[in-house]
Amino acid sequence: MSMATGSAGRHRPRAALFDLDGTLVDTNYVHTVTWWQALHQHGHDVPMARIHRAVGMGGDRILDHLLGPEHDHRRDDALRDAHHALYATWFDALPVLDGAADLLRALAARGLRVVLASSASADEVAAIRAALDADDVVAAATSAADVDATKPAPDLVVRALELAGTEPAGAVFVGDTVWDVRAAARADVTCVGLLTGGVSRAELAAAGPVTVYEGPGALLRGLDASPLAGREPAADPAATS
Known part of the structure; x- marks a missing residue:
């Protein structure tokens, strides 16, 4: 070890x-699902297994990790906002x-x-x-x-x-x-x-x-x-x- x-x-x-x-x-699985939903809303098909393995990274890193550093960064803020809005629906039931x-x-x-x-x-x-x-x-x-x-x-x-x-x-x-x-x-x-x-x-x-x-x-x-x-x-x- x-x-x-x-x-x-x-x-x-x-x-x-x-x-x-x-x-x-x-x-962690709530983040996985809500990131998947946010990505799907913006036309990205990323397997949940990949998303789950990236959970724990900060929002400044996870999109490069999932979509590649050469992806179109112009929609990054919108993707992060979408994830946040979806995750926020769980605030009263964490x-x-x-x-x-x-x-x-x-x-x-x-x-x-x-x-x-x-x-x-x-x-x-x-x-x-x-x-x-x-x-x-x-x-x-x-x-x-x-x-x-x-x-x-x-x-x-x-x-x-x-x-x-x-x-x-x-x-x-x-x-x-x-x-x-x-x-x-x-x-x-x-x-x-x-x-x-x-x-x-x-x-x-x-x-x-x-x-x-x-x-x-x-x-x-x-x-x-x-x-x-x-x-x-x-x-x-x-x-x-």
Whole structure:
């Protein structure tokens, strides 16, 4: 198993940084469908499997990834607006993953600063925070307006570190996609992976998180033996499921 850089496996971290979509809320497939609808409205036939594998990238990157860098960029804003409008219809019904809010509360109770690190739009982040109903333990949150380049660039993780008031060695990033893992690695932050985004264990583990859990509930149950408690990860990622 590949090990991400950082020293949170040896020292108790000061901050827990969390991706949102697919990590705390079960929305990766909602994004997949609404991106497919937006693309279809504008004459693009992109298989949902390809879209799903791109979820986790920021809106500044996903269209180049799906349509190729040479596509006609004049309709990019319209495509992003269409996706946003379709996704916004879910704002009042965003499904929170089992154990997500309890995990945030448990970490805050242990003295960690909880920072939500997302490149979603401000209103998407607000809708997710409302669904989580855990703002009393959230120290800070990012949105698309906070960075120039989104995942897999490290900018978002670096900004989350600034908001947490800690160095890379003092934080652990929790995410569900390979884009999360790569962004954390580029920021020199230890990353814990979750399978709730729909990425296979093998693919996620190969990207380089220190360990992989089934979801936030499993991480909560294994918190005392996790990198978030300053422990070395389990040797076998399947053991943490």
